[in-house]
Amino acid sequence: MAGSNAPHVDxxxxxxxxxxxxxxxxxxxxxxxxxxxxxxxxxxxxNTDAQPKVAMLFLTLLVGANGALLLHVLQKGVVTMVMGNxxxxxxxxxxxDALGASLSLIASIVAWCAGLYGAVTIDxxxxxxxxxxxxxxxxxxxxxxxxxxDIFNLYVWFEVLLISSYGLLVLGNxxxxxDGTVKYGILNxxxxxxxxxxxxxxxxxxxxxxxxxxxxxxxxxEAGGSVGPLAAVAALYFLAFAMKAAAFPVNxxxxxxxxxxxxxxxxxxxxxxxxxxxxxxxxxxxxxMPGARDYxxxxxxxxxxxxxxxxxxxxxAQAEVRRVFGYLVIVGIGAMLAGIxxxxxxxxxxxxxxxxxxxxxxxxxxxxxxxxxxxxxxxxLRKLGGLYGANPYFAGVFLVLxxxxxxLPPFSGFWPKLMLVEASIDAGRxxxxxxxxxxxxxxxxxxxxxxxxxxxRGGPEGVADGCAPIxxxxxxxxxxxxxxxxxxxxxxxxxxLGLQPEALLQxxxxxxxxxxxxxxxxxxxxxxx
Amino acid sequence: xxTGLSVLIGLFFxxxxxxxxxxxxxxxLLGIAILGxxxxxxxxxxGRLTREVPPLIPEHLYTxxxxxxxxLPQALVLTAIVISFSFFxxxxxxxxxxxxxxxxxxxxxxxxxxxxxxxxxxxxY
Amino acid sequence: MNTIIFRTIAPYLAALMILxxxxxxxxxxxxxxxxxxxxxxxxxxxxxxxxxxxxxxxRRAIRVHPMSLAAFGLFIAALAGLPSLVLKQSYMTxxxxxxxxxxxxxxxxxxxxxxxxxxFVVVGAISSIALALEERESD
Numbered sequence: 001m002a003g004s005n006a007p008h009v010d011x012x013x014x015x016x017x018x019x020x021x022x023x024x025x026x027x028x029x030x031x032x033x034x035x036x037x038x039x040x041x042x043x044x045x046x047n048t049d050a051q052p053k054v055a056m057l058f059l060t061l062l063v064g065a066n067g068a069l070l071l072h073v074l075q076k077g078v079v080t081m082v083m084g085n086x087x088x089x090x091x092x093x094x095x096x097d098a099l100g101a102s103l104s105l106i107a108s109i110v111a112w113c114a115g116l117y118g119a120v121t122i123d124x125x126x127x128x129x130x131x132x133x134x135x136x137x138x139x140x141x142x143x144x145x146x147x148x149x150d151i152f153n154l155y156v157w158f159e160v161l162l163i164s165s166y167g168l169l170v171l172g173n174x175x176x177x178x179d180g181t182v183k184y185g186i187l188n189x190x191x192x193x194x195x196x197x198x199x200x201x202x203x204x205x206x207x208x209x210x211x212x213x214x215x216x217x218x219x220x221x222e223a224g225g226s227v228g229p230l231a232a233v234a235a236l237y238f239l240a241f242a243m244k245a246a247a248f249p250v251n252x253x254x255x256x257x258x259x260x261x262x263x264x265x266x267x268x269x270x271x272x273x274x275x276x277x278x279x280x281x282x283x284x285x286x287x288x289m290p291g292a293r294d295y296x297x298x299x300x301x302x303x304x305x306x307x308x309x310x311x312x313x314x315x316x317a318q319a320e321v322r323r324v325f326g327y328l329v330i331v332g333i334g335a336m337l338a339g340i341x342x343x344x345x346x347x348x349x350x351x352x353x354x355x356x357x358x359x360x361x362x363x364x365x366x367x368x369x370x371x372x373x374x375x376x377x378x379x380x381l382r383k384l385g386g387l388y389g390a391n392p393y394f395a396g397v398f399l400v401l402x403x404x405x406x407x408l409p410p411f412s413g414f415w416p417k418l419m420l421v422e423a424s425i426d427a428g429r430x431x432x433x434x435x436x437x438x439x440x441x442x443x444x445x446x447x448x449x450x451x452x453x454x455x456x457r458g459g460p461e462g463v464a465d466g467c468a469p470i471x472x473x474x475x476x477x478x479x480x481x482x483x484x485x486x487x488x489x490x491x492x493x494x495x496x497l498g499l500q501p502e503a504l505l506q507x508x509x510x511x512x513x514x515x516x517x518x519x520x521x522x523x524x525x526x527x528x529x
Numbered sequence: 530x531x532t533g534l535s536v537l538i539g540l541f542f543x544x545x546x547x548x549x550x551x552x553x554x555x556x557x558l559l560g561i562a563i564l565g566x567x568x569x570x571x572x573x574x575x576g577r578l579t580r581e582v583p584p585l586i587p588e589h590l591y592t593x594x595x596x597x598x599x600x601l602p603q604a605l606v607l608t609a610i611v612i613s614f615s616f617f618x619x620x621x622x623x624x625x626x627x628x629x630x631x632x633x634x635x636x637x638x639x640x641x642x643x644x645x646x647x648x649x650x651x652x653x654y
Numbered sequence: 655m656n657t658i659i660f661r662t663i664a665p666y667l668a669a670l671m672i673l674x675x676x677x678x679x680x681x682x683x684x685x686x687x688x689x690x691x692x693x694x695x696x697x698x699x700x701x702x703x704x705x706x707x708x709x710x711x712x713r714r715a716i717r718v719h720p721m722s723l724a725a726f727g728l729f730i731a732a733l734a735g736l737p738s739l740v741l742k743q744s745y746m747t748x749x750x751x752x753x754x755x756x757x758x759x760x761x762x763x764x765x766x767x768x769x770x771x772x773x774f775v776v777v778g779a780i781s782s783i784a785l786a787l788e789e790r791e792s793d
Contacts, residue, residue, distance in 0.1 A: 013591065019742035028735075028745045035732040042725035085738075085747040133725070152605055159612045166619060178627040179641040185623060186557060189616055190549070193561075196568050196609060203602065204575030260642050319650040381651055453651060461651070611690075618783055 015085045023072050027081045027094045029065040030104060030143035033058055038136030048127040052119040055132035059112045062139060066105040073101045074507075078514065078524035080149060088525045089210035095149030095525055099352060099511035103279055104146040106356050109493075110271040110363045111139050113486030117367055118264035120483045126171050126262060134171075135268065138164035145276050149525060151199055151288075152209045154280065158192050158244070165273060168265045169257065180260035187253040191243035198236035205230065212525035215288045215518045222291040234292030237284050238300070244277030245333050248307040254330060255314065259322035259379075263370030266322060270329050271363035275355050278336045285340060286348055287515040293343055301341035305435040308334030312442025321369045321379040321454065324446055325362065328405055331439050332358040338436060339420050342427045349512035350419030353504065357412045357497065361404045364490035368398050371487065372454060374478055382461045384454035395455040397491050402447040404494045407440040412497035415505070534574045541567035554624045554634040561620070565613035569606045576602030656706070664706030671699035679773050683761075689769035693776025700777070701784040709789045712781075720782035727774025734767035 011017065037058025041051055073079060073096050082091035096104075115135055122131045141161025148154050165188075169181045203209055206217050221230070239250070246254040254274070258266055285293040285300075293300075311330035318324045332354065339351025369379055371394065376384045388395040404411035417436060424432040477483060497504055514520060541563055548560030576599035584597040628634050631641060675695035682688025704712040716723070738747035750763040 016744065020744050021742070022739065025739055025745065032732055032736070032745070035728060039725040039729035039732070043722045043729070045719070045722065081744050083735075083744060083746045085744045091744075130721075152608075156608065156612070159616070163616065163619070166623075170623065173626075175630045176641045178623070178630050179639050181623060182554065182627050182639065183636075183642075185620055186561065189561060189620065190564070193564050193568055193613075197571060200568065200572035200575055200602070200605070203572070203605070207599075256642055317650065319648050382648065449650065615779070622783075622786070 014087055014090070016082065016087060020081060020085075023076075024079055024081050026065060026069040026072055027079060027096045027147055029069065030062055030108065030147065031140050033061050033065055034136045034140040034143065037061070038133045038140060041136060042130060042133035045128055045130060045133065048124045051127050051132045052115070055115050055136060056112075056119070058136060059108070059115045059139075062108045062143070063105070063112050066101070066108045066143070069096060070098075070101040070105050073098055074510075078520050080524045082525075089208045089213040092153050093149035093210055093212070093525055094147050095212065095521065096147050097511065097514040097521055097524075098507060099279075099282070099514055100146040102507050102511060103275070103352075103355065103359075104143050106359050107142050107146065107272050107275075108139065110359055110490070111135060111142075111268060113363065113367070113490055114264050114268045114271075116482050117267065117370070117486045118262070120477050120480045121262055121264050121370055122171075129171050129173075130167060131171060131262075131265075134164045134167040138168065138268065138272075140164075142272050142276060146279060149211050150209050151202065151211055151214065151284075154283075155192065155195055155199055158195065158276070158280075161273070161276065162188055162192060165269065168268070169261050171261060171265065174260075177260045180257035184253045184257035187243065187250075191240050191250075194236055194240035194243070198233050198240060201233045201236070202230075205233070210525065211283065211288055212518070212522040216522055218289055218291070219518075230289065231292060231295055234285070234289050234296060237289075238281070238296060241277045241281045241284065242303065242337075244274070245281060245337070246274045246277070246330055247303050247333055247337055248310050248330070251307070251330055251333075255323060255326045258326040258329070259320065263322070263366055263373065267363045267366035267370075270325065270366050271359045274329060274333055275336075275359055278333060278340075278351070278355055281337070281340055282348065282351065282515060286343065287518050287521065290343075290516075293340070297341050297343060300337055301429055301432050304334050304337035304341050305432060306334075307331075307337060308435045308439035309442070312439045312446070315446035316442060316449075318446075319381050321372060321381065321384070321450055322366065324450055325365050325369060328365070328443060328446070329358070329362050331443055332362065332405075334439060335417065335420055335436055338424060338429075338432045341432060342420075342423045342429060344423050344427055345509070345512050345516055346419055347423035347427065348516060349505075349508045350416050350423055352508040352511050353419060354413075354416035356504065356508070357404070357416055357494075360490050360493050360497075361401055361413065364401050364487060364494065365405060367487045367490070368394075368401060371478070371483060372398075374483075376454065376460075381450065381453045385457050385460040388455040389458070395451075397487065398455065399451060400491055400494060402451055404498065406444040406447055408444070410498045412494045412501070414498060415501045530578045531574055534570065534578070538567055538570050538574065541570065552636045554628070554636065557636070558617070558620055558624055562613075562617050565609070565617070569609055569613075572602045572609065573606050576600075661706050664703055668699040668703040671702070672696050675699065675773075679769065682769055683763075683766060689772030690776055693773040694780065696773070696777045697780035697784065700781045701788070704785055704788050709785050712785060716781075720778045720785065722778070724775045724778025724782070727771040727776075727778060729771070731768050731771025731775065734764045734771060737764055 037055060041054050044050055044054060078095060078097040080093055080095045082088050082093045084091050118131055138161050141157045141164060144157035144160065145154055148157060166181060166185055169184060170177050202214065206214055208214060243250045258269055308331055311327050311334055315324050315327035315331065318327060336351040336354050339347040339354065372384065372387060373379050375387055375390055378384060400411060404413040407413040407417035417440060421433045421436050545560040545564035545567055548556045548563065551557060579596060579598045582595055582597040584593060584600050586593055624634065631639055633639060675692040678687040678695060679689055679692035700712055700716065735746040737749045738744060741749065748764055750761050753760040753762060
């Protein structure tokens with residue numbers, strides 16, 4: 001407090017004196033909007049009719065703010081805002097670069113879709129238990145994690161999104177959900193504790209938590225030729241984020257829990273949670289400790305290969321649509337890890353592109369699984385069938401998504417896979433390239449089987465093929481546009497990004513350049529040298 | 530002082546890992562509680578341990594004169610304590626509910642989400 | 655637990671504790687204290703009242719659901735950072751006005767609003783857990 005008794009204190013030593021433009025406020029806008037929206041929705045918990053409207057209003061605002069932020073970042077370069085006007089590295093910095101801003105935008109679009117979809121599939125009980133407040137607070141954590149420039153703050157956002165995800169996961173209070181949440185909850189909590197240990201050790205070493213500051217000091221240290229005890233810190237970070245991202249062999253919580261909640265919840269989880277882990281890996285290993293990334297590159301490559309292959313095999317072994325998709329999420333994580341293992345500009349850009357593609361397509365697939373459940377009355381492959389006869393357009397949409405997730409052209413999954421394969425061959429990691437292609441093959445088999453069994457054949461098991469398609473009693477919800485708009489929007493994005501990838505390619509290139517060469521990031525935090 | 534605490538932290542980690550390797554939910558939760566405390570102690574120790582010197586900057590100066598304990602790790606620990614406390618409370622209630630519904634606290638027997646006799650997927654195309 | 659002495663004294667005790675919690679909350683302005691510890695004291699007041707007079711009467715006494723209380727706290731805590739937008743400063747930058755009333759100087763700061771938010775978050779979150787556990791005991 002600058003009272004009248006302390007006129008001799010030079011405030012510019014500790015605080016920013018330059019005015020902060022309203023455009024810079026866009027960095028914190030996503031977090032503020034979602035906190036305000038989430039708390040309003042939580043206060044209006046009993047009013048189940050008003051909740052979707054309030055939540056959709058704030059989610060639309062969120063998409064708008066993220067879009068404006070991305071434009072601002074593309075025009076001005078990396079932007080930083082330090083909380084409370086303190087000078088970095090003392091204040092908590094929010095730093096938005098092309099990587100964070102683009103992921104944040106895609107995440108908010110996906111949340112918007114899931115929110116709209118949830119207006120149909122989440123009943124009054126689920127709303128009273130707080131679907132919309134938790135969704136908005138989850139987005140607080142996700143946007144905060146993408147936009148923060150402080151590593152302890154990143155931990156706090158991880159916890160915010162974790163506690164909201166617990167709430168979403170046990171929404172229905174069923175036996176199966178309790179079972180899934182126990183495993184998800186305990187393993188993820190251990191993961192964030194590992195993250196905290198690593199952060200504590202890192203702080204003990206550098207005496208700072210600001211990512212730009214650490215990146216700078218880390219490079220000085222590495223120029224001196226020693227990584228030393230920091231290899232242990234990096235190993236802890238890798239384990240923690242690999243757990244969050246569901247990399248093999250610490251991914252068993254994902255197939256155990258992702259098929260248990262309501263599909264709208266599964267869709268958000270599949271789209272966002274694991275990608276936040278991948279984002280943190282890119283941030284920490286490429287931006288902050290490039291030396292440690294080089295040191296662990298072989299390990300990351302092995303983990304990536306195993307994640308892709310075991311994920312693909314796991315998907316083949318499932319008889320339930322949502323559990324197949326759970327394993328497909330894991331396959332995608334492996335591909336992103338491959339990009340980090342390669343570490344070249346193209347590799348990291350491919351990983352970011354793949355993350356964006358995976359956010360869109362996995363959410364869309366889970367939304368489609370929900371519609372399949374409404375149409376066919378089940379998500380078990382044996383009990384599904386004849387959906388093509390019920391709605392051929394939906395079968396076409398599902399096929400598009402299936403092609404995209406398998407990485408077949410001309411959809412959004414093709415380009416990042418191409419970049420990753422090319423980058424890994426360039427880096428001499430042919431095994432990684434082989435694993436990416438093989439996992440694409442396994443994915444094609446798994447998703448093809450889902451399509452053939454639930455759409456193409458005449459009816460469920462026991463119904464002779466070729467007979468007249470059984471008339472399924474259409475569920476009343478199926479006519480609601482709120483169910484179809486999100487799915488079609490995301491499918492449209494998948495097709496658009498497949499046919500017109502140039503804009504996104506440039507964006508992810510910029511994002512990758514920004515983390516590989518952190519000078520712009522550091523300059524944004526500390527000002528011109 | 531730091532050495533002694535380091536040994537204690539190591540002991541905490543060992544105990545928590547041992548407890549978390551158990552199949553019983555209650556022990557796993559106790560392990561998590563101890564893990565949280567181990568981490569907090571670790572961060573606390575990383576901020577230097579000195580007795581009774583408040584980290585106050587005298588008037589007309591910009592930096593500290595004497596060596597003091599770093600207050601920032603204590604702020605971090607405070608945050609981490611609040612977070613781990615709320616998570617522990619949530620997980621306790623969750624484990625209790627799971628025990629009520631599933632009738633077991635043995636992780637090996639909690640197979641509702643992934644049933645043991647899961648049917649194989651349909652073969653062939 | 656449910657003796658007549660305890661039941662008679664609990665409402666007064668709870669009221670005193672709430673008063674003390676507000677004192678601690680405001681004391682956090684310049685001295686040790688603040689929203690978190692104040693919130694804990696208030697939450698334990700509600701818990702004591704709940705043990706003595708039953709959870710239903712606590713829920714009736716606070717009128718709104720504890721979770722709504724917590725949400726309200728988070729809401730005003732987030733709002734507390736907003737005034738600096740108008741003054742072209744960063745989020746959460748302290749703003750203050752000095753009032754002169756009753757012959758003394760009263761400083762009103764945005765961190766106070768934030769602290770009030772923390773108070774409500776803690777009261778709401780802790781008491782909702784405490785009340786849920788007390789309810790379980792009774793049935």
